[in-house]
Amino acid sequence: MTDRHETKLEEDASRIAKWLAENRARFEQDGISEDSILGVSGFENVDEIRTAVDHLENRVVVVRWREAMTTPPRFKHKPGRNWAPTREHLLGAQSARGGE
Secondary structure, X not given: OOHHHHHHHHHHHHHHHHHHHHOHHHHHHOOEEHHHHOOOOOOOOHHHHHHHHHXXXXXXXXXXXXXXXXXXXXXXXXXXXXXXXXXXXXXXXXXXOOOO
């Protein structure tokens, strides 16, 4: 993977994580569907989102839960084991910048 691609992947994953932190009540309670994440601005296609979510899943920030036995499968994203420290880091960074 090139450095440019890795940087873009990190930026995309960070953007999704920030959005999840902003929508944490819903994310932490019921989970967020893949369709909801599609609403995050700046993504050109669903593959970019899935790649970024894969990256977060590899870090156990999010986990995928199958919503239903459908074809194609539908998933909800729920907090993973590393969500709490990630959330605190993101919210702490926002507070330090004045609550952007």
